[in-house]
């Protein structure tokens with residue numbers, strides 16, 4: 912599984928998509944930087960965040976290292992839970 916790098920994708924459009932799908936509400940924190948994200952058509956994906964820039968997602972785009980909205984949604988959730996001061 913390739914790592915996702917926020918700086919190598921269109922994170923703004925992914926944030927917009929994540930918000931359109933419910934934002935932090937589609938994300939379940941599992942602890943230790945792991946999140947379960949509800950995708951479309953009943954799918955759920957596993958997202959791992961490493962800090963605020965790197966991570967991984969089990970969806971088809973994410974496994975190729977592309978910034979996906981599941982990853983963006985997990986960032987939104989982490990921001991809501993921890994605030995950006997943890998950067």
Ligand SMILES: [Zn+2]
Pocket residue numbers: 956968969970971972973979980981982
């Ligand atoms: Zn994904």
